[in-house]
Amino acid sequence: MTVSKDPEAPISIDQNLPAETKLTPTESSRSWLSGAGRSLAWAAIYFLGFLVLLTATFLVLRIPPLVGLNSLCVGAFGDAHSGHLPALSDTLIEAAPLLLTGLGVVVAWRAGLFSIGGEGQLLMGALAATMLAKHGKHLSPPLLTALMVTSAMLAGSLWGALAGWLRVKRKVQEVISTIMLNYVAKFVVSWLVLGALQEHTHHNPQSESLSNALLFARLLPREWTGGLQTSLHIGVPLAFMAFPIVWLMLFHTRFGFGLRLVGQNAEAAKTARFPVEKLRVQAMAISGALCGLAGVIELLGGATGSLPAEGFSPGWGYTAVPVALLGGLNPAGTLLSALFFGGLTQGCRNLAQFQSVPTVLIYLVQAMAVLAVVGIRAWNARRTGRETN
Amino acid sequence: MTAIGGAILGTMSLATPLVLAALGETVVQRAGVVNVGLEGMILTGAFVAFVGTEMSVRLHWHLVGYGPNPYVGLIAAALAGVLLAVVFAVFVVKLSANQVVVGVALNLMALGLTGTLLRLLPRAAGGFLNTQALPQVFYSLTILTPMAFLAVPAVWWWLFRTRRGLELRACGEQPVAAESAGVPVLRRRTAAILFGGAMAGLAGGFLSVGDVPTFQEGMSSGRGFIALAIVTSGRWNPWGCLVAALLFGFADRLQIQGQALGIHLPHDLLLAAPYVATLLILAFGTGWSQSPAALGRPYRRA
Numbered sequence: 001m002t003v004s005k006d007p008e009a010p011i012s013i014d015q016n017l018p019a020e021t022k023l024t025p026t027e028s029s030r031s032w033l034s035g036a037g038r039s040l041a042w043a044a045i046y047f048l049g050f051l052v053l054l055t056a057t058f059l060v061l062r063i064p065p066l067v068g069l070n071s072l073c074v075g076a077f078g079d080a081h082s083g084h085l086p087a088l089s090d091t092l093i094e095a096a097p098l099l100l101t102g103l104g105v106v107v108a109w110r111a112g113l114f115s116i117g118g119e120g121q122l123l124m125g126a127l128a129a130t131m132l133a134k135h136g137k138h139l140s141p142p143l144l145t146a147l148m149v150t151s152a153m154l155a156g157s158l159w160g161a162l163a164g165w166l167r168v169k170r171k172v173q174e175v176i177s178t179i180m181l182n183y184v185a186k187f188v189v190s191w192l193v194l195g196a197l198q199e200h201t202h203h204n205p206q207s208e209s210l211s212n213a214l215l216f217a218r219l220l221p222r223e224w225t226g227g228l229q230t231s232l233h234i235g236v237p238l239a240f241m242a243f244p245i246v247w248l249m250l251f252h253t254r255f256g257f258g259l260r261l262v263g264q265n266a267e268a269a270k271t272a273r274f275p276v277e278k279l280r281v282q283a284m285a286i287s288g289a290l291c292g293l294a295g296v297i298e299l300l301g302g303a304t305g306s307l308p309a310e311g312f313s314p315g316w317g318y319t320a321v322p323v324a325l326l327g328g329l330n331p332a333g334t335l336l337s338a339l340f341f342g343g344l345t346q347g348c349r350n351l352a353q354f355q356s357v358p359t360v361l362i363y364l365v366q367a368m369a370v371l372a373v374v375g376i377r378a379w380n381a382r383r384t385g386r387e388t389n
Numbered sequence: 390m391t392a393i394g395g396a397i398l399g400t401m402s403l404a405t406p407l408v409l410a411a412l413g414e415t416v417v418q419r420a421g422v423v424n425v426g427l428e429g430m431i432l433t434g435a436f437v438a439f440v441g442t443e444m445s446v447r448l449h450w451h452l453v454g455y456g457p458n459p460y461v462g463l464i465a466a467a468l469a470g471v472l473l474a475v476v477f478a479v480f481v482v483k484l485s486a487n488q489v490v491v492g493v494a495l496n497l498m499a500l501g502l503t504g505t506l507l508r509l510l511p512r513a514a515g516g517f518l519n520t521q522a523l524p525q526v527f528y529s530l531t532i533l534t535p536m537a538f539l540a541v542p543a544v545w546w547w548l549f550r551t552r553r554g555l556e557l558r559a560c561g562e563q564p565v566a567a568e569s570a571g572v573p574v575l576r577r578r579t580a581a582i583l584f585g586g587a588m589a590g591l592a593g594g595f596l597s598v599g600d601v602p603t604f605q606e607g608m609s610s611g612r613g614f615i616a617l618a619i620v621t622s623g624r625w626n627p628w629g630c631l632v633a634a635l636l637f638g639f640a641d642r643l644q645i646q647g648q649a650l651g652i653h654l655p656h657d658l659l660l661a662a663p664y665v666a667t668l669l670i671l672a673f674g675t676g677w678s679q680s681p682a683a684l685g686r687p688y689r690r691a
Contacts, residue, residue: 061505114489170672175425175489176621177671179614180664187661194657321493358508360606364501370494371480378484 042376046326049372057368063355075350076343085225087346089232093301095342096239097122097313100294101320102327102334103246104160104287108174109329110250111283112263117163117178118291119317120185121156125292126299127189128155130197130207130307133214141213148214149238149296156292157285159185164284168277174284182317193309210305216297235297240335242290247331249286259283291317315363322370341366396642398529401538402600404638406431406592408537410616411623411630412544413588418620419548420581421561421683422481425492427589428613429499430473434466434593436503439604440510441465442520457521459598463533463591470590471583473499478582482575485687496613504606522602533595538631545627557581561681564688574688589613618667622674625681633670637663 051069058068078087101118108115129148136144163181166172190205199208216233250256261269262279270276294316299307323341327333348362410427417424424430442462473495480491523531548554557577559567564574592612597604615637623629644659 061509116493166668166672172668172671173621175423176614176618177668180618180668183611183614183664184661184668187657187664191655191657191661195655318493318497321490322497325490356508358504360501360504362501363497364505367494367498367501370490370497374480374486374490374494375484378480378486382484 046373046376049376050369053368053372054365057364061355061357061361063351063357068351068355071351071354072344072347075347083228085220085228086230089220089230091339091342091346092236093231093233093342094345095338096236096301097294097298097316098319098323098341099335099338100239100242100290100297101316102323102338103242103331104290104294105320105324106327106329106331106334107246107250107259107283107290108160108287109324110256110263111259111280112266113164113167113174113280113284115160115163115174115178115284115287116318116321117160117174117181117288118294118320119313119315120178120182121159121288121291122295122298122313122317123182123185123189124159125152125156125295126307126312127185127192127295128152128292129296129299131192133210134197134208141211145214145216145300148300149293152292152296152299153289154292156295157289160288160291161281161285164281167284168280189307189312190309193307197307199306205309206304207307210300212305214300215305216301231303233301235301239294239297242293243331243335246290250331255279255282291320319366322366326369326373340369344369394528396646399645400635400638400642401534402530402638403641404634405534405537405599406595406612407616407619407634407637408541408631409533409592409595410589410613411619411634412537412540412627413585413592414616414620415623415625415627415630416544416548416557417581417585418684419558419561419625419681420578421564421681421686421688422578422582423488423492423685424477424582424585425489425617426473426477426495426499426613427492427585427616428609428611429492429496430470430586430589431593431596431613431616432499432503432607432609433473434470434590435597435608436506436593436604437469437590438462438466438594439520439597439602440506442598442602459521459523459602462520462598463523463594466590466594466597467587468590470586470588470593472586474583474586474589477586478579481687482579482582485689488685488687500607507604507606520598520602520604523599531595531599533591533599536591541627541631548627558681560688561683564683564686568688568690575690578688589616592616615663615667618671621680622667622670636666640666 054069055065058065074087076087076091078084101122104118104121105115129152132148132151133144136147139147159181163174163177166177167174193207194205197207198204199206216235218230219232219234219236220230222229248256250260258269258274258279259282261272261274262276262283266276269279295313298313298316299305319341323337324334326340327335327337344365345362348365349359351357352359352361410431414424414427438459439462441464442457442459445458445461446456477491477495480486481488523533526532527535546554548558556567556572559570559572560574560577560581568574593609596608596612616634619630619633619637623631623633640659640663644656644662647659
């Protein structure tokens, strides 16, 4: 009989422990592959499972599987004809918001919370930055850009902390509250962008375009790339910097230790006098700050430099959940899976150009990836008779 | 028909998909399972009801008559909901995977699948997608509305006044005790999930062949999540669900009415109102105390 007995968690979150704990069997001495090798072997199995599902999807859609796979690869990595740099830089750009929102999910999860609120936090971040840009025109551009980034992180963290507060003080399940807050953020954005923040001609459903001085500079000058135009901007390395910071915070600070303890065993953390409730709200705030950062990076690195009333995010905040899950809910894995999903997105875009499939196919492909990993993981836990939790 | 009568019928109509989906989810959650994939099931139901209605032209049954038959679409929608529920149950019950993660994956899958298949439909090239609507059986109401409202006492009676209902609730409260009392917990949970899938499919069917006979990409637009909130704020009780769903329907109706009368209401803020209301109800209304004790926890036999 195995029913998890954590009275703190209304939704069992102990099912998918981080990959490193799950992939190390209890009798590891008998295993012919050790630690990292085993993880790699499992990653290969997950990937094979994913390929099988993908091939099946292609067959159903009447796309020749090899043509489809090739199309995905070309989209993600480029080919000899059009060069690899533009495709690779686009993949990195796609990966950046997924990495940040995915890390947001990881931080919340480590504190025992399942946040699906990345989408709303991201929107609130972009909104705060847009408001600041409208009212801070007299400031010098570099200062204003820095302030916009800060305010976005602040707004995101407040939106996240709200869900955290609702959980610890009012016992509102964060799965529900974050989804509700996503919708509230979405409508607040379209209300403000169609009202107070609309561009001065009032013709387009978007905010005023930001001046070029405010936007993130292009990272690779043409002289370096041999004349190839890449859209890589400063925001991308900024996003990737979050990975070492979150990793250090989680695994090499006292704060991170407390946070992980709360997630693994809230009762024990309480007994050891860790401020469980405070840590949970803080985790949600950090998670929100990461998502807010994703929002402002998309705003300042995007092509138009303005916030549209609708459709600013193609669902990064939701995709973050599978990204973090595939990454084994640890920062390094999330980095890899964000790159994987970024490549998939670019690949699907390329596929949609040449085959009669829409770009929403990406959601189907993502779902396949998640189900492949979840299925194999659960099946393996069952086969070996180990507890999944 | 007076204005008040019209408003009542309108509210009932808007509440119908919410009542259907929330009733199904109530049974699922009473069995101890959280299905976040409700949104995806509703979307799939809407799509399949639409396609099924169109395809029924080819059936040429004397029984159902010629031409597109929305009832065929409705049955297909329920079956599609069950099919997704089977996928959900395999992962959640059979493999005891995390329920929320599988639910999120189902939502992604439904969004991708319906969007992709929509482009493959022969008529989609023309742009406008319309089909035959369900006939109106009572003033402006289709068969689904009385069905949904009659299902409330039926589900309540089954849950709280029958042996099977008691056993199901036991699976959600104390699965270990239930199992030792001879209740097949996994089978009961699977059955509950399948029922929830069928109800979500019907809710989707209401969206595409009930009110406005058309399908749009992502047309469930968060109704699955609202239904989840309704289950929670309705204290896992069918009657509570009914009240909460009617409140949501009324808020929707108010907003549509306001637009029709030309009253200047901030459109987007009104759209946000139900979500804020849910948060407030959850935060300051009932609290978590009434939830089934084993909600969201996988169960495996020894």
